Amino acid sequence: MRIPSPTTLTFLLSLTLIAAFFLLLTVFVRDHPLNSLDLWVTRIIQHRTSVFFDQVMSCISFNGRTLPFIVLVALTALVYYCHGYRFESVLMLFPLVGGLVASLIKLWIYRLRPQSEYARILIENGSASYPSSTVVMVILFFGFNIFLTCYLSRMSFLTKSTVWLVGIFMILTVPIARIYVGAHWFTDVVGGAVLGLLLLLPVCFFYHKCRAIKPCK
Numbered sequence: 001m002r003i004p005s006p007t008t009l010t011f012l013l014s015l016t017l018i019a020a021f022f023l024l025l026t027v028f029v030r031d032h033p034l035n036s037l038d039l040w041v042t043r044i045i046q047h048r049t050s051v052f053f054d055q056v057m058s059c060i061s062f063n064g065r066t067l068p069f070i071v072l073v074a075l076t077a078l079v080y081y082c083h084g085y086r087f088e089s090v091l092m093l094f095p096l097v098g099g100l101v102a103s104l105i106k107l108w109i110y111r112l113r114p115q116s117e118y119a120r121i122l123i124e125n126g127s128a129s130y131p132s133s134t135v136v137m138v139i140l141f142f143g144f145n146i147f148l149t150c151y152l153s154r155m156s157f158l159t160k161s162t163v164w165l166v167g168i169f170m171i172l173t174v175p176i177a178r179i180y181v182g183a184h185w186f187t188d189v190v191g192g193a194v195l196g197l198l199l200l201l202p203v204c205f206f207y208h209k210c211r212a213i214k215p216c217k
Helices: 006-031 035-043 049-060 067-082 086-091 095-108 131-149 159-178 186-213
Strands: none
Touching: 006 086, 006 095, 006 186, 035 159, 035 186, 049 159, 067 086, 067 095, 067 131, 067 186, 086 186, 095 131, 095 186, 159 186
């Protein structure tokens, strides 16, 4: 029997721990759909509001619509393809798969979104709440773009820096924005972030292994 390399072992251990945490969080949310932790975090984030902040947070959270994100993913994949990164352009569509996975879990758990008696609602969403599919797709899309900058040598320093800055900004602010606009609870966005990471790691590991065989230009 072949013994996995330390890198593979580390990857599998990390994946197992993340999956276990996501499972525990999912069970907690299923058994406690309305809990003091979510209420407390929502009150803190929604404590200070303004018209300007409402508009900014609504924009960052994609206004609760999936279509703008689908267009962003498709255009980015097209850009990669036009620059000769065909393999990367295919993997760039994976965030949409992540959104589908999150939607299926939502149907299974079917946790209701924040209601007006518990939170300030700026964006109405009709679907279930846990996990946040927007956060899942943001983690996958921007996380994989950041990861790719370590491999694509033809990408300029300015482009790489922009990808990192925009990516980190969106990864940090979208979860907060989703809570601020009243679209999600704290555990929804945490679940989305964990699920996004759980799906992102195998894609990055697969890409790394493929490029170890055939280095990219």
